[in-house]
Amino acid sequence: MKKKTSLKDIASKVGVSTALVSYVLNGKMKGRISEEVANRIKLVAKELNYHPNQIARSLKTNKTNSIGLLLADISNPFSSQIARIIENEADKLGYAVIIGSSDESVEKSEKIIDVFLNRQVDGLILSLPEKSEHIVSDLKSKDIPFVLLDRYFPSVAANSVAIDNYSASESVVKHLQSNNYKNVGIISYDTELVHLNERLRGATEQNGINSSVGKVRLGHIQEDVESAIDMFLTSNPTMDAIFFTSNLLTISGLKFLNKKKVNIPCDMGVIAFDKTDAFDLFYTSISYVNQPLAKLGNEAVRLMHQAINDNTKREQIFLLAELIIRDSTSRK
Amino acid sequence: MKKKTSLKDIASKVGVSTALVSYVLNGKMKGRISEEVANRIKLVAKELNYHPNQIARSLKTNKTNSIGLLLADISNPFSSQIARIIENEADKLGYAVIIGSSDESVEKSEKIIDVFLNRQVDGLILSLPEKSEHIVSDLKSKDIPFVLLDRYFPSVAANSVAIDNYSASESVVKHLQSNNYKNVGIISYDTELVHLNERLRGATEQNGINSSVGKVRLGHIQEDVESAIDMFLTSNPTMDAIFFTSNLLTISGLKFLNKKKVNIPCDMGVIAFDKTDAFDLFYTSISYVNQPLAKLGNEAVRLMHQAINDNTKREQIFLLAELIIRDSTSRK
DNA sequence: TAGGAATGTTTAAACGATTAAGCACAGATG
DNA sequence: CATCTGTGCTTAATCGTTTAAACATTCCTA
Numbered sequence: 001m002k003k004k005t006s007l008k009d010i011a012s013k014v015g016v017s018t019a020l021v022s023y024v025l026n027g028k029m030k031g032r033i034s035e036e037v038a039n040r041i042k043l044v045a046k047e048l049n050y051h052p053n054q055i056a057r058s059l060k061t062n063k064t065n066s067i068g069l070l071l072a073d074i075s076n077p078f079s080s081q082i083a084r085i086i087e088n089e090a091d092k093l094g095y096a097v098i099i100g101s102s103d104e105s106v107e108k109s110e111k112i113i114d115v116f117l118n119r120q121v122d123g124l125i126l127s128l129p130e131k132s133e134h135i136v137s138d139l140k141s142k143d144i145p146f147v148l149l150d151r152y153f154p155s156v157a158a159n160s161v162a163i164d165n166y167s168a169s170e171s172v173v174k175h176l177q178s179n180n181y182k183n184v185g186i187i188s189y190d191t192e193l194v195h196l197n198e199r200l201r202g203a204t205e206q207n208g209i210n211s212s213v214g215k216v217r218l219g220h221i222q223e224d225v226e227s228a229i230d231m232f233l234t235s236n237p238t239m240d241a242i243f244f245t246s247n248l249l250t251i252s253g254l255k256f257l258n259k260k261k262v263n264i265p266c267d268m269g270v271i272a273f274d275k276t277d278a279f280d281l282f283y284t285s286i287s288y289v290n291q292p293l294a295k296l297g298n299e300a301v302r303l304m305h306q307a308i309n310d311n312t313k314r315e316q317i318f319l320l321a322e323l324i325i326r327d328s329t330s331r332k
Numbered sequence: 333m334k335k336k337t338s339l340k341d342i343a344s345k346v347g348v349s350t351a352l353v354s355y356v357l358n359g360k361m362k363g364r365i366s367e368e369v370a371n372r373i374k375l376v377a378k379e380l381n382y383h384p385n386q387i388a389r390s391l392k393t394n395k396t397n398s399i400g401l402l403l404a405d406i407s408n409p410f411s412s413q414i415a416r417i418i419e420n421e422a423d424k425l426g427y428a429v430i431i432g433s434s435d436e437s438v439e440k441s442e443k444i445i446d447v448f449l450n451r452q453v454d455g456l457i458l459s460l461p462e463k464s465e466h467i468v469s470d471l472k473s474k475d476i477p478f479v480l481l482d483r484y485f486p487s488v489a490a491n492s493v494a495i496d497n498y499s500a501s502e503s504v505v506k507h508l509q510s511n512n513y514k515n516v517g518i519i520s521y522d523t524e525l526v527h528l529n530e531r532l533r534g535a536t537e538q539n540g541i542n543s544s545v546g547k548v549r550l551g552h553i554q555e556d557v558e559s560a561i562d563m564f565l566t567s568n569p570t571m572d573a574i575f576f577t578s579n580l581l582t583i584s585g586l587k588f589l590n591k592k593k594v595n596i597p598c599d600m601g602v603i604a605f606d607k608t609d610a611f612d613l614f615y616t617s618i619s620y621v622n623q624p625l626a627k628l629g630n631e632a633v634r635l636m637h638q639a640i641n642d643n644t645k646r647e648q649i650f651l652l653a654e655l656i657i658r659d660s661t662s663r664k
Numbered sequence: 665t666a667g668g669a670a671t672g673t674t675t676a677a678a679c680g681a682t683t684a685a686g687c688a689c690a691g692a693t694g
Numbered sequence: 695c696a697t698c699t700g701t702g703c704t705t706a707a708t709c710g711t712t713t714a715a716a717c718a719t720t721c722c723t724a
Contacts (some may be wrong), residue, residue, distance in 0.1 A: 052450065073464075387680080
C-alpha cells in the first residue's frame with residue numbers, strides 16, 4: 001500500500017510547519033492565520049488528496065469516534081435491522097460502528113467487548129445474554145460509556161433502551177380476549193432474560209383468559225416448539241390461540257402447525273412478537289407486535305452519545321410497541 | 333472514563349524500561365530476558381489489568397487489524413448472513429470488522445470507503461453498486477488490498493468472490509424444462525450489475541423453453557413486480573412458471589400472486605434466487621437457488637487476508653450454487 | 665516612543681506503543 | 695591478558711496528529 005500523504009508532506013510542500021497545517025485544516029485559530037497561506041495549504045491538501053490519519057488523531061485526542069455494537073446475532077432480522085438503523089444514526093454523529101455477535105454466550109460477549117475496548121471505542125451499545133450482569137457492573141466500575149439495548153437488568157442500573165414488553169404482551173392478550181379467544185398457549189424462551197420474561201408476565205397476568213406456557217431452550221428451538229405445541233394440542237383441547245414471544249419461535253411454530261394441518265385462524269388464532277417477511281406470505285396474514293426499531297436505534301445512539309459526553313447521567317427508556325392486527329387473530 | 337494502564341505504568345511499577353515490558357508482553361527477544369524479570373512484568377501486567385492500546389500499536393505498525401465491509405444493505409437477510417460469516421472468519425484471523433451499507437448508491441459507497449480508509453483498515457471487502465467501476469480502479473491504483481464480494485466488474489480485474497450466476501440460472505431453467513414447464517417469466521432487476529444480468533442471461537439463453545422478461549427498478553420493487561406479473565398473465569396466457577432472480581423480488585411477487593389468487597404450483601410454477609424464511613411457510617414450499625454463503629464469506633476473508641499480505645496476486649473465484657427443489661416447481 | 669495588543673507562525677511535547685541500536689557486564693576463548 | 699560472545703537491559707527515534715506556549719513582527723495608543 002502506497003504511503004498516504006501526511007501533514008508533514010503538506011507542510012514541507014507549502015513551506016510551513018505541520019502545526020499551521022493542522023490549524024488550518026481543522027479550522028482552528030480562525031482570524032490568526034493569513035488567508036493567503038490558509039488557501040495555499042488547503043489547495044495543496046486537495047492536490048495531494050490529504051485525508052487525516054484517524055489513528056494518529058485518536059491517539060492524541062483519546063477519541064476514536066467509533067462505537068462497538070454487540071448484538072445477539074447479526075444474521076437475525078431483528079438484529080440486522082437494528083444494526084442498520086444504528087449504523088445510520090451513528091454516522092450522523094460521526095461514529096463508525098464495529099459489530100460483534102454474542103451468540104448468547106457470556107464468554108463471547110466478554111471477548112468481543114474486550115476487542116472493542118482495546119480498539120478504544122468511545123462507547124458501547126450492548127444486547128447482552130442472560131447471566132451477564134457482572135459485565136454491566138464491570139463496565140460501570142470502569143466508567144465506560146455504554147447503553148443496553150433491548151435487554152436490561154433490573155438489578156444493575158444502567159442506560160438502557162428497550163420496549164415495554166409487559167404492556168405489549170398485555171395488549172396482545174387483551175386483543176385476543178376482545179376477539180373472544182378464551183384459552184391461550186404462550187410459547188416463550190426458557191431464560192432469565194428479563195425482557196423475555198416480561199413478555200410472559202404481561203401475557204399470563206391478565207384476568208379473563210386461560211393461559212398455558214411452553215418453554216423453549218435456546219439451542220433447541222424447533223424441537224421444543226414442537227413438543228410445546230403438541231402438549232398444548234393434546235392436554236388442552238380447548239386452546240384456541242397461540243402467542244409466540246419471538247420471531248424465531250413463530251417461524252418454527254407456524255412450520256409445525258402447517259405440518260399438523262392446524263388451520264389458522266379457524267382451528268387456532270396466532271399472534272407473534274416481532275415481524276418477519278414470512279408473515280405476509282403465510283396463507284393467513286399473521287398478527288404481531290411491531291417493535292419501534294427506528295426509535296430504538298435512534299434512542300440508543302442518542303443515549304450513547306450522551307454517555308460519552310457526560311457519563312454521570314443515566315436514562316432508562318421504555319418505548320411502546322404497536323399491535324398490528326391482521327387475519328390470524330380474527331375469529332370468524 | 334478512567335485512564336487505562338499503559339506500558340509505562342507497568343514499567344515504572346516493576347522498575348524497568350517500557351521497551352523491556354513491550355518485549356516481554358509480545359514474547360519477543362526470547363532467551364535474552366531473565367525469567368525472573370519477565371515473570372514480574374507479566375504479573376504486574378495482570379495486576380493492573382493491562383490491555384495494549386491498539387490505536388498506539390496501529391500507529392506504529394501501520395496495521396489496524398481491522399477490515400471494512402461494505403454491503404448493499406445490512407438489513408437484507410442475504411447481507412446480514414454474509415456479514416455474520418465474515419465477522420466470524422475475520423475474527424479467526426484477528427481482524428475486527430467495520431460495516432457500512434451503500435444502499436446501492438455510488439456516492440454513499442465512496443463516502444463509506446473513505447471512512448474505512450481514514451480509519452486505516454488493513455483491507456476491504458466490498459459489494460459495490462452499479463456504475464462503480466471507477467471505485468475499483470481507484471483502489472487498485474492506490475494499491476489498497478480489497479476483495480469484491482457477490483458483485484464484480486469484468487472490465488476491471490480484481491480479487492473477487494461470487495457465485496456462478498449463469499450456471500445457477502441455467503440449472504434453474506433446465507430443472508423447469510425437465511418438469512415440463514414450457515413458458516417461463518423471468519423477473520429481474522433493471523440494472524447494469526453483471527451478476528444479476530448473468531442470472532438473466534443464464535435463464536434466457538437456454539433452448540427448448542420460452543421466456544419473457546420483466547424488469548424491475550430498484551426503488552420501485554413492489555410496483556414493478558406487480559406490473560411485470562400482470563403483463564405476464566395478460567399478454568402471455570400460456571406462461572406456466574416464474575423465475576424470480578432475487579429474494580426481495582420473490583417476496584413481492586408471491587404477495588401479488590396471492591392477491592391475484594394464482595395457485596402455486598397448479599396455475600404457475602415458482603422458483604427463486606436466494607432463500608428466505610418465508611419460503612418454508614408459504615402454502616407451497618418454494619424451490620430456490622441456494623447460495624453457498626459460508627463458502628462465500630470464508631473465501632472473501634481468505635482472499636482479503638492474502639491481499640493484505642501480498643497484493644500482487646489476484647484471484648477470481650466463482651462458486652457453484654445449489655438448486656433446492658421443493659413443491660413450487662413440481663407439476664402435478 | 666515605549667509598551668502593549670494584535671497578528672501570523674513555529675517549537676516542542678505529548679499520546680502509547682514498537683524496535684533498531686547501543687551499553688554494560690559476564691564468562692568463554694585463544 | 696586481550697578480545698570475543700552472549701546475556702540482560704536501556705536509549706531514543708518513530709508513527710501522524712494535536713495544541714499549549716513561545717516567538718517575531720507589525721500596529722496601536724497613551
